[in-house]
Amino acid sequence: MKFVNRDTRLELLINCELINRLEVYGKEKYPNEFGGLLLGKYINSNKTVVIKDTLLPKKYKSSRYYFERGSNGLKELLEQYYANEGLVYVGEWHTHPDNAAVPSQTDIRAMKELAEDKNVLINNPVLMILEIQKTDYNIGIYFLFNGKLLQYILAESE
Template sequence: MNELNFTSENQKLKVVIPNIVLDEIHILCTSSYPNETGGILVGFYNEQYNSAIISKLIPPPSDSKSGPTWFIRGINGVKKKLDQLWYNEKEYYIGEWHYHPGSSSNLSNQDIKQMSEISNNDNYKCPEPILLIVGGEYKNWEYSTYVFPKNNKLIHLDVLNELC
């Protein structure tokens, strides 16, 4: 299997994360341990706009800050990188990812607050941002994925398949 698939309970929303993107996330998580880390999910939607395909990620910008139980994603170089991705590949900001080292991938109240602010901030141009949380550690990864529709309740997506 070369991707991880998530879907909503009613199967109207899907997120696809290729193994190559997860490998990059795992490298960043392992190298940041025991601190949290994170970054930006980049990709596109299918023609029906019901599946987000995560094609790549932007690692933590240089001005990001973190500790064992917290992460603040910086902004250095993000706009330029996102503009380049749109211009060159027609790919764009899909959401955020971060790591809970040695812990569960469940979201926190801070995660909910941050993602709700993003969905309601027109500067992001993303009314339904996705949040991928990676928990655990090397060879024992755990994943949770959520969608945050603008002015609506968050949607938890279930794993459709596990990576081999």
């Protein structure tokens, strides 16, 4: 599926199979929040981010309205993904059980902190939020741009 932000002309590609996997991971933890890292690559002079995979945290804290992932062991795994498949860290995803796929104030703050982290080299980290319900889900995909969280809108289904 292709998502675009018209103002910045930045694009994001992700296949349905991966979104379905994230949905399954999220539903396993329902009604608590869950999430992980997004891995991918940049193409088209860095204007398009292609999301290829996820990395799930070994340790995390979560409740119905809260999710904080640990970072134990992730650095080494990220190095392996880069060496083997050329994939890099491009952002985060988490679920909002029975809540809109819209970033909370905490989410916005966390993304700004991420962009200020000197270990994170990406310019426009992605935040994907899955609104998980018992039988359905919605997706909201955002990215940080000049300190603001902007949204990618669905352009084409696969």
